[in-house]
Amino acid sequence: MSDAVKSLLDQLETELKQQQLWRDSSPGAVALASTLPFCCDTLRLEQWLQFIFLPRIRMLLQTRQALPGNVSVLPYAEEAFKAQKDRLLPLLQLIKRIDNVLTAEQ
Numbered sequence: 001m002s003d004a005v006k007s008l009l010d011q012l013e014t015e016l017k018q019q020q021l022w023r024d025s026s027p028g029a030v031a032l033a034s035t036l037p038f039c040c041d042t043l044r045l046e047q048w049l050q051f052i053f054l055p056r057i058r059m060l061l062q063t064r065q066a067l068p069g070n071v072s073v074l075p076y077a078e079e080a081f082k083a084q085k086d087r088l089l090p091l092l093q094l095i096k097r098i099d100n101v102l103t104a105e106q
Helices: 002-018 045-062 074-080 089-105
Strands: none
Touching: 002 045, 002 089, 045 074, 074 089
């Protein structure tokens, strides 16, 4: 199953780039250190996906640690991207697949 997760993470990175949501520079350390879910007080969702979610899940895969279960990014993504829902539908569908695969891992 980890191959499926890795593939989905790679697809997520590609989709963020295709949607021009990928950034070349990281937010500051303070923004990344937020303790709120999705760092919602300091980051946009696409930043959280790029700088928090992708690196953490990839690190867990590389070190063969347990992946998080009961993952539910989609509801927040639907809210965060509601003004661009039609354009970002492929991204939302991919996030749903990631939620489902990670939750099924448990």
